[in-house]
Amino acid sequence: xxxxxxxxxxxxxxxxxxxxxxxxxxxxxxxxxxxxxxxxxxxxxxxxxxxxxxxxxxxxxxxxxxxxxxxxxxxxxxxxxxxxxxxxxxxxxxxxxxxxxxxxxxxxxxxxxxxxxxxxxxxxxxxxxxxxxxxxxxxxxxxxxxxxxxxxxxxxxxxxxxxxxxxxxxxxxxxxxxxxxxxxxxxxxxxxxxxxxxxxxxxxxxxxxxxxxxxxxxxxxxxxxxxxxxxxxxxxxxxxxxxxxxxxxxxxxxxxxxxxxxxxxxxxxxxxxxxxxxxxxxxxxxxxxxxxxxxxxxxxxxxxxxxxxxxxxxxxxxxxxxxxxxxxxxxxxxxxxxxxxxxxxxxxxxxxx
Amino acid sequence: xxxxxxxxxxxxxxxxxxxxxxxxxxxxxxxxxxxxxxxxxxxxxxxxxxxxxxxxxxxxxxxxxxxxxxxxxxxxxxxxxxxxxxxxxxxxxxxxxxxxxxxxxxxxxxxxxxxxxxxxxxxxxxxxxxxxxxxxxxxxxxxxxxxxxxxxxxxxxxxxxxxxxxxxxxxxxxxxxxxxxxxxxxxxxxxxxxxxxxxxxxxxxxxxxxxxxxxxxxxxxxxxxxxxxxxxxxxxxxxxxxxxxxxxxxxxxxxxxxxxxxxxxxxxxxxxxxxxxxxxxxxxxxxxxxxxxxxxxxxxxxxxxxxxxxxxxxxxxxxxxxxxxxxxxxxxxxxxxxxxxxxxxxxxxx
Numbered sequence: 001x002x003x004x005x006x007x008x009x010x011x012x013x014x015x016x017x018x019x020x021x022x023x024x025x026x027x028x029x030x031x032x033x034x035x036x037x038x039x040x041x042x043x044x045x046x047x048x049x050x051x052x053x054x055x056x057x058x059x060x061x062x063x064x065x066x067x068x069x070x071x072x073x074x075x076x077x078x079x080x081x082x083x084x085x086x087x088x089x090x091x092x093x094x095x096x097x098x099x100x101x102x103x104x105x106x107x108x109x110x111x112x113x114x115x116x117x118x119x120x121x122x123x124x125x126x127x128x129x130x131x132x133x134x135x136x137x138x139x140x141x142x143x144x145x146x147x148x149x150x151x152x153x154x155x156x157x158x159x160x161x162x163x164x165x166x167x168x169x170x171x172x173x174x175x176x177x178x179x180x181x182x183x184x185x186x187x188x189x190x191x192x193x194x195x196x197x198x199x200x201x202x203x204x205x206x207x208x209x210x211x212x213x214x215x216x217x218x219x220x221x222x223x224x225x226x227x228x229x230x231x232x233x234x235x236x237x238x239x240x241x242x243x244x245x246x247x248x249x250x251x252x253x254x255x256x257x258x259x260x261x262x263x264x265x266x267x268x269x270x271x272x273x274x275x276x277x278x279x280x281x282x283x284x285x286x287x288x289x290x291x292x293x294x295x296x297x298x299x300x301x302x303x304x305x306x307x308x309x310x311x312x313x314x315x316x317x318x319x320x321x322x323x324x325x326x327x328x329x330x331x332x333x334x335x336x337x338x339x340x341x342x343x344x345x346x347x348x349x350x351x352x353x
Numbered sequence: 354x355x356x357x358x359x360x361x362x363x364x365x366x367x368x369x370x371x372x373x374x375x376x377x378x379x380x381x382x383x384x385x386x387x388x389x390x391x392x393x394x395x396x397x398x399x400x401x402x403x404x405x406x407x408x409x410x411x412x413x414x415x416x417x418x419x420x421x422x423x424x425x426x427x428x429x430x431x432x433x434x435x436x437x438x439x440x441x442x443x444x445x446x447x448x449x450x451x452x453x454x455x456x457x458x459x460x461x462x463x464x465x466x467x468x469x470x471x472x473x474x475x476x477x478x479x480x481x482x483x484x485x486x487x488x489x490x491x492x493x494x495x496x497x498x499x500x501x502x503x504x505x506x507x508x509x510x511x512x513x514x515x516x517x518x519x520x521x522x523x524x525x526x527x528x529x530x531x532x533x534x535x536x537x538x539x540x541x542x543x544x545x546x547x548x549x550x551x552x553x554x555x556x557x558x559x560x561x562x563x564x565x566x567x568x569x570x571x572x573x574x575x576x577x578x579x580x581x582x583x584x585x586x587x588x589x590x591x592x593x594x595x596x597x598x599x600x601x602x603x604x605x606x607x608x609x610x611x612x613x614x615x616x617x618x619x620x621x622x623x624x625x626x627x628x629x630x631x632x633x634x635x636x637x638x639x640x641x642x643x644x645x646x647x648x649x650x651x652x653x654x655x656x657x658x659x660x661x662x663x664x665x666x667x668x669x670x671x672x673x674x675x676x677x678x679x680x681x682x683x684x685x686x687x688x689x690x691x692x693x694x695x696x697x698x699x700x701x702x703x
Binding site: 110159180183191280323326327329333339346 | 679
């Protein structure tokens with residue numbers, strides 16, 4: 001019965017694939033305009049991310065420094081912030097789209113890689129590989145994949161137990177698994193302080209101090225994941241009608257789930273390997289977006305891919321401003337911004353365990 | 354869900370234990386055993402360390418003798434640490450016992466519903482962001498109170514919906530830890546390093562003033578909690594039964610929450626948000642005593658033993674690398690939480 005309760009939520013609520021959608025959402029022209037507005041927001045967030053810091057640069061100077069670098073101080077400052085901003089773009093899109101995928105696949109409105117322990121699993125396997133094999137191996141997204149998958153499976157076994165899947169119980173299981181894995185990470189990091197000096201901020205979720213090589217390493221993972229997510233948009237809409245209806249429409253639900261899980265894993269692994277475990281982006285962004293687009297994944301996924309980076313880059317800028325001259329890791333800011341969405345989702349009562 | 358709302362272990366289905374009955378005697382045994390384990394571990398912790406001491410030397414130091422370096426090792430370094438561990442463990446556990454009783458659910462523990470993190474945020478704010486306005490323990494108290502209020506408001510149904518409460522607690526905890534990060538970022542380098550270990554719960558480098566804070570808090574709050582024990586046991590059986598027994602249910606629950614907040618605040622201000630002692634210790638105590646009600650005394654004794662033992666494990670498990678105690682309790686408590694969930698779904702599946 002709990003699955004039906006979850007179905008009543010925004011994920012499953014009437015998503016007939018095709019032209020007949022709820023009248024309130026779904027006029028393609030309005031949605032396309034909205035997407036343009038979201039893109040404008042993204043451009044603003046990118047501009048701020050490059051301009052704001054311990055030494056701020058006027059937005060106008062940013063443009064000229066990016067287009068025609070002249071070796072001046074301002075242009076060096078701007079160039080030094082470009083990798084961080086590109087990483088924010090990639091990671092924000094990855095986490096938000098992964099959240100949308102997980103929520104669509106499991107019909108769980110609380111589906112967030114951070115809440116379900118997947119981030120913690122990915123982080124643990126990155127730290128383990130770094131400790132056992134070496135930090136170069138630990139920095140590749142491959143190191144994050146086994147942990148992400150294992151944590152997802154364990155959380156599902158503990159929280160669902162094969163019977164009715166209750167979203168709240170999954171979150172609880174995610175919290176338990178994250179607590180254990182957090183202790184494992186802590187003990188590994190503390191045991192070898194010299195190996196893990198750079199991990200201290202990574203463990204909390206941070207975009208700071210990443211080299212262009214790191215960005216280049218994770219970019220293919222996230223790009224493939226995003227493409228798969230876009231391809232999956234129609235099958236996911238069909239899946240929301242239930243497995244039988246989806247089969248009747250000529251889709252293979254099992255295949256959709258496997259590909260969806262693969263895409264979510266690639267996205268999370270890439271994001272965590274580069275920026276550490278950042279929670280709540282995957283929860284908050286799809287929730288906000290669904291209010292704009294309705295449950296249609298063909299709009300949901302692109303909107304998430306645009307607004308995820310807006311949230312992440314915006315949080316990163318806020319983190320750089322509020323504690324000057326120091327900075328707060330972006331993971332703390334997203335947690336502060338995103339946590340109320342968890343309470344809101346629970347209060348709406350769709351997820352009562 | 355209905356099963357989750359009834360936390361009573363299998364052995365405690367019996368009606369209210371009469372004072373002087375078998376349950377009472379078992380509680381006394383559990384308290385005595387907890388105190389004995391705590392004292393034995395504490396004594397062992399005074400012997401161990403870089404400067405190894407014999408039992409005779411330690412007794413000599415405690416009696417007022419010993420060399421200067423021995424006196425420093427025992428009285429300044431090791432004794433405050435183990436004393437803070439025992440007292441904070443007891444405070445966490447009593448807070449857990451009270452809140453679990455109020456919410457009628459083992460998941461309604463201060464550490465699961467974000468109280469500990471809230472206290473940590475309050476302490477960090479009082480100590481680092483606006484130093485000098487309020488003392489750190491008061492800040493911790495305020496933080497815990499804000500967190501519990503946020504959870505209560507967040508569920509929309511007060512403490513009557515256990516799973517909602519836990520999820521609201523996860524959110525409140527995440528927000529509180531973000532505030533701790535903010536405080537850390539604004540702090541000076543040395544302060545920040547101190548806090549970075551404290552944030553996971555640590556007993557390292559505790560002093561006499563820390564013992565005084567949590568000791569005084571327990572001195573006042575533990576008798577109150579013990580006095581509230583029987584009314585809470587009546588409220589656990591339902592509001593109608595409690596009213597029939599002459600116990601006002603609303604006021605009793607309110608007092609229980611206030612005491613739990615105060616105990617958590619005092620413990621967090623000296624030991625940091627040590628995870629899961631408040632969740633596990635009262636549950637262990639309940640299973641050992643088999644009694645109904647919050648079982649404040651037994652929980653206090655078990656909590657002290659758990660935290661002191663966990664700190665020894667954290668200090669000595671890997672030679673040369675002392676871990677903060679929160680790492681050990683976090684790992685063990687997380688496994689316990691998972692087991693609790695698995696057992697609960699097994700029962701509802703059966």
